[in-house]
Amino acid sequence: MAEFSIRRYKSSDYDTVRLIFAQGIMEQLPATSFYLLKLPQIQVLLFIPFITLYLLSKSYTFSFGSLALLMVAGWYGVKSIFSQYVNKCHRADLLDIEKSYMMANNSCFWVAESEGRVIGMVGIQPTQDSKDAMVLRRLSVASEQRVRGIGKALCMKAIDFARQRGYRRVNLDTSMIQRAAHRLYEGMGFEKTNVKIAPGITTRFTNFSVFYYTYWIE
Structure with missing residues (x-):
């Protein structure tokens, strides 16, 4: 190597530096998501709507599907937080x-x-x-x-x-x-x-x- x-x-390094920084931050998204899913308080937040939907619908398929959509929404929420942080840094010391x-x-x-x-x-x-x-x-x-x-x-x-x-x-x-x-x-x-x-x-x-x-x- x-x-x-x-x-x-x-x-002349400006664009590459900002890109490497952004990529480095966004790479933390999977590890952060796994950390959150292991937290008892997050598991409770996921379990409550799941069991509520099951009691109302009596359908495991519908309940699991809704849970999956909720988790996807949460993932995009975390991704949005990371993106906001990158944008904040790009507007701070990495702007100039x-x-x-x-x-x-x-x-x-x-x-x-x-x-x-x-x-x-x-x-x-x-x-x-x-x-x-x-x-x-x-x-x-x-x-x-x-x-x-x-x-x-x-x-x-x-x-x-x-x-x-x-x-x-x-x-x-x-x-x-x-x-x-x-x-x-x-x-x-x-x-x-x-x-x-x-x-x-x-x-x-x-x-x-x-x-x-x-x-x-x-």
């Missing part, structure tokens, strides 16, 4: 990457490139609430390019950037669903510092959590 290199972001990272003080954005194609990305910025910490953002690697050490190399690039500028730690957050990311960060020496329920009525109902990590720079 071809080698990869890491370089600073260029304006040059301004958000390349022109901002003590910030930077890199891409991983292989055979002339962008296959990964990461950014870093100072945190708002601490003068000695930076936050690692938007780490994503194209799905077909994973297990090559690209994510780790991108993380180290960002950590080295923070070290050279005198920062003492690098923070990040990731969802509970992203288990591969958890293994990557913990394998690199990131320490899990907190776990919080994500904001929102739906996330509170489903106990959907965000994990917070810190890398202490020596």
